[in-house]
Amino acid sequence: MITLDIQNLEAKIGEKQILKGLNLQLEEGKVHAIMGPNGAGKSTLSKAIVGHYDVSIVGGDILFKGKSIKDMEPEERAKEGIFLSFQNPVEVPGVNNAYFLRTALNAKRVHEGKEELNAAEFLRLMKSHLSELGMKPDMISRSLNEGFSGGEKKRNEILQMLILEPDVIILDEIDSGLDIDALRAVSEGINKMKDGKRSFLVITHYSRILDYIEPDYIHVLKDGKIVKTAGAELVAQLEEEGYDSIANEQ
Amino acid sequence: MRLNSFKNKSLEELATLLAISPQNRPLKKFIEMGGLPSKKSEAYRYFDIESLLDGEYESLDYTPKVVNEGEEIVIENGVITTAPQGVRVYYEPCEQIDDDHFDPLYYLSHALYPRTIKIEVDGDRELKIVHRFTKSYAIINYRIVLFNQANRHSTIYESFEGKLVQNSFIMYGYDMHIAPDSSFRVVKLQTLQNQNYSMLASHKINVEKNGSCIFKSFDLGGDNALQLIKVELEEYAHIDAQHLLYLNDDSKRGTVSQIIHKGQHSTSNQEAKNILDGASRGIFDALIKVEHSAKYTKAIQNSKAILLHEKAYMVSKPQLEIYIDELEASHGSTTGQLDPQQLFYLQSRGISAIEARKMLVIAFANTMIETIRDSRHQELIRNEFDKVFYSKED
Numbered sequence: 184m185i186t187l188d189i190q191n192l193e194a195k196i197g198e199k200q201i202l203k204g205l206n207l208q209l210e211e212g213k214v215h216a217i218m219g220p221n222g223a224g225k226s227t228l229s230k231a232i233v234g235h236y237d238v239s240i241v242g243g244d245i246l247f248k249g250k251s252i253k254d255m256e257p258e259e260r261a262k263e264g265i266f267l268s269f270q271n272p273v274e275v276p277g278v279n280n281a282y283f284l285r286t287a288l289n290a291k292r293v294h295e296g297k298e299e300l301n302a303a304e305f306l307r308l309m310k311s312h313l314s315e316l317g318m319k320p321d322m323i324s325r326s327l328n329e330g331f332s333g334g335e336k337k338r339n340e341i342l343q344m345l346i347l348e349p350d351v352i353i354l355d356e357i358d359s360g361l362d363i364d365a366l367r368a369v370s371e372g373i374n375k376m377k378d379g380k381r382s383f384l385v386i387t388h389y390s391r392i393l394d395y396i397e398p399d400y401i402h403v404l405k406d407g408k409i410v411k412t413a414g415a416e417l418v419a420q421l422e423e424e425g426y427d428s429i430a431n432e433q
Numbered sequence: 434m435r436l437n438s439f440k441n442k443s444l445e446e447l448a449t450l451l452a453i454s455p456q457n458r459p460l461k462k463f464i465e466m467g468g469l470p471s472k473k474s475e476a477y478r479y480f481d482i483e484s485l486l487d488g489e490y491e492s493l494d495y496t497p498k499v500v501n502e503g504e505e506i507v508i509e510n511g512v513i514t515t516a517p518q519g520v521r522v523y524y525e526p527c528e529q530i531d532d533d534h535f536d537p538l539y540y541l542s543h544a545l546y547p548r549t550i551k552i553e554v555d556g557d558r559e560l561k562i563v564h565r566f567t568k569s570y571a572i573i574n575y576r577i578v579l580f581n582q583a584n585r586h587s588t589i590y591e592s593f594e595g596k597l598v599q600n601s602f603i604m605y606g607y608d609m610h611i612a613p614d615s616s617f618r619v620v621k622l623q624t625l626q627n628q629n630y631s632m633l634a635s636h637k638i639n640v641e642k643n644g645s646c647i648f649k650s651f652d653l654g655g656d657n658a659l660q661l662i663k664v665e666l667e668e669y670a671h672i673d674a675q676h677l678l679y680l681n682d683d684s685k686r687g688t689v690s691q692i693i694h695k696g697q698h699s700t701s702n703q704e705a706k707n708i709l710d711g712a713s714r715g716i717f718d719a720l721i722k723v724e725h726s727a728k729y730t731k732a733i734q735n736s737k738a739i740l741l742h743e744k745a746y747m748v749s750k751p752q753l754e755i756y757i758d759e760l761e762a763s764h765g766s767t768t769g770q771l772d773p774q775q776l777f778y779l780q781s782r783g784i785s786a787i788e789a790r791k792m793l794v795i796a797f798a799n800t801m802i803e804t805i806r807d808s809r810h811q812e813l814i815r816n817e818f819d820k821v822f823y824s825k826e827d
Contacts, residue, residue: 233781236773261783269781273774277796277803286792287782294783326796343782 184211186248186382187232187265187351193242194224194231201227203407204243209351209382210400216385216393218418219404220426225386226270228404229355232384233267234260247351261287262294264350268340268357275327280339281309283327288346312345315375317368333360341372352376353384358392370395390418403429434572436486436602439541440469451544459530459543466537476536476689479716479748480659485631490572490602495546497524505561506552510568511575511605513550520560521553527578527608531637535691536661539635542574542604549576549608554587554617559807561590564605566598566630573603580610581617588618590810598630606635606661609646611670616645620805624817626654626684634660640670642696649675649805651814653821655684659716662688666727668696674703677801679821680713680745687716687748694727701731706801707738708794709745717747722754723762730757734764739771739797741790794822 187209194202201224209215219225230238232245234257245253252260275283289299300308306323313322316338328336337357344352354373358366373383373396385396393415401417402409403426411417411429420428439447444464448455455461469486470477495511503515506522516522527549534540543549554560566573581587611617623632640646644667650660664672676688692701707715717736738747751764771793779789798818805811 236777256786257777257780258783258785258789261781267781269778273772273778275775275778275793275796277799278779278792283779283782283784283792286788287779287784290783290785290788347782 185209186211187384188246188249189232189243190246191243192228192231192240192245194227194238194240196227196237200241201407202231205404205408207402207409209384211382212377212379213399214377214383214385214396215400215402216387216398216418217402217404218387218421221388223404224407225404226355229267229353229384229386232260232353233257233265258290261347261349262291265353266344266347266349266351267353268337268344268355270356270359272328272336272340274329274331276329278327280325280327281306281323284309284343284346287343291347308346309342312342315345316342316372318342334362334365337361337365337369338372341369344376345372350380351382351384353386355386356388357385358387358389366392366395390422393418405429434492435489436469436572442468453544453547457544457547459540462530462532463537463540463544466540468537469541470537474537476661477659479687479714479718480685481657485602485657488600488602489570491568491570493568493571493573495548495575505563507563507565508550508575508577509565510571511546511573517560519555521551521555523551524548525551525578527576529578529608529610529639531608531663534635534637534663536635536663536689538604538633539606539637539661542606542635543576545574546576549578551578551580554579554581554585554589556582557586559588559590561592564591564593566593566595566601566603569597569599569601571601573601573605575605576608577605578608578610579617581612581615583612584614585612586616586618588620588807591619591621593623593625595625595628595630598625598628601630603630603632604635605632607638609636609638611638611640611644611646613641614643616647618647618806619649620810621648621650622814622817623650623652623658624654624821626656626821628656630656632656632658634658636660636662638662638664638672640664640666640672642667643669645671645673647673649801650688651677651802651818652686653677653679653818655680655682655713656686657684658686660688662690664690664692664701666692666694666696666699666701669698670696671700672702674701675801675804676705676717677798678705678707678709678715679798679818680708680715681710681821683712685714685716687714688719689716690719692719692721692732694721694723694730694732696727698729699727701733703734704801705736705749706797707736707747707749708741708797709738709747710741712742712744713746715745715747717766718750720752720754721762721764723757723760725756728757728759730760730762732760732762736766738768739794740768741771741794791822795819
């Protein structure tokens with residue numbers, strides 16, 4: 184079953200067209216990795232999916248579970264079950280991490296027709312995930328991402344993912360700036376989310392993260408289009424021959 | 434009384450009009466400074482002082498009343514009505530009037546209210562001062578002298594209550610003397626709004642050697658109010674001045690200040706956070722002056738403003754005037770809208786745009802509210818902020 188169906192997507196940032204008729208289908212329960220050279224449009228693709236204000240979609244469509252989401256507000260897309268783990272999560276001084284996350288979770292629960300969690304219930308849930316990710320308890324009371332190290336920010340993104348339980352998870356360069364221990368902890372968190380139903384879109388420059396999160400498909404994105412799709416074996420070829428070898432195949 | 438009737442009057446004419454001696458020091462200073470301020474006066478350049486001076490006000494009777502015992506000091510329409518046991522509160526002429534205040538109305542206020550309210554804070558303690566106003570179309574003018582003793586550490590929580598104060602003009606202020614090796618912490622919460630009143634609070638704070646003043650003002654809501662603060666710092670003295678402004682409708686509020694470093698190794702840290710909604714105007718016109726005598730001082734000044742509406746307007750003028758090389762000093766000012774990256778981040782987690790906006794505004798305010806040491810008072814101010822903010826946002 185296809186969870187996310189991106190059809191002939193064309194998108195601009197400012198006046199510059201970045202995505203030029205991109206087609207991609209994410210299968211239910213599968214891990215899709217997107218690789219590509221700098222400036223290919225990887226981050227623009229992730230921003231287009233979640234409705235970032237920088238990106239304007241000028242052609243094509245994005246269907247989530249068969250429904251077009253391209254005109255939805257970012258919060259509506261999130262409540263539907265789309266989650267982007269940011270490459271550089273922004274710091275928000277003064278917004279308590281736990282308060283923020285409870286507000287987000289309860290917004291989603293209300294959208295799904297479920298009861299909101301009270302503070303005590305939420306705290307129990309948050310604490311259990313904190314220990315799984317090896318995060319310090321003071322993360323509960325600290326301001327959102329403020330003063331967090333690179334590793335702490337990425338773990339906090341995974342914490343949000345574990346709590347919000349989205350259906351489609353986009354990981355934009357989740358491995359950047361992580362040391363081995365942090366990479367392992369983050370990967371374990373991601374692997375825990377694999378349940379045969381959720382789809383993952385892993386955007387990366389390097390193969391390192393793919394040693395921890397085994398992809399089912401590798402897509403090569405160049406000049407705003409997917410130019411090749413293959414299995415995990417493509418990673419070795421890219422490592423060996425670089426992205427130019429893919430251009431040569433087209 | 435119409436204050437504009439004082440315009441272009443000589444010292445003698447004004448003394449006769451007010452039935453006070455022409456030798457009255459504050460009155461002489463008022464005349465020396467050119468009398469009533471206008472929109473060209475430095476201190477009132479961004480505040481509509483002229484229409485305020487043109488209003489017709491009832492003059493009040495400030496005859497002292499019996500002071501009842503209570504938990505807080507209550508000053509009702511310029512007269513003490515309640516004071517806690519063990520606090521010395523009395524009326525006395527002010528002897529330590531500043532010689533060089535930048536606000537002419539500081540002197541007029543003293544001239545019109547010769548018997549100041551003196552509050553002697555004895556020992557280490559917390560005090561609450563409630564300013565209560567119940568008169569409309571009146572000029573409510575009073576001065577407070579606040580002083581402590583060496584090696585003592587006190588906190589003043591200042592709040593305002595108003596009932597039927599429409600079109601009144603409130604002029605009050607502190608002459609605060611902070612003794613050597615002591616500290617005064619003043620937390621002002623001003624949420625009085627929707628009463629169509631105006632308020633000028635003209636203060637003079639003198640911090641003696643090794644003394645410390647923490648002055649935190651939380652001005653929330655509407656109407657017109659300006660605090661004019663002059664601070665003098667002696668050797669090793671310190672001031673931490675923080676101002677949070679949240680304005681709505683067409684209100685005009687803010688701070689005009691001068692912090693003068695007179696002694697060596699004195700330090701100042703002044704920070705303003707301003708959130709402006711509607712067609713409001715925020716004012717932060719602040720000068721830090723480091724005199725020749727104030728070597729090795731440290732002065733930091735910063736103002737940040739968030740405009741929530743296209744008609745909102747911030748006047749931000751942080752200024753440094755420095756006469757020596759041996760110091761550390763910095764100042765800065767930013768005015769902008771809510772950070773779109775932060776807004777998007779919250780929205781990307783399912784939080785609506787309206788809720789995200791509220792969270793960020795409250796977060797901006799919280800960074801200052803959280804600096805209040807007492808958690809109960811912190812909670813009180815947070816609740817007051819929410820109340821004022823949500824009354825306009827919902």
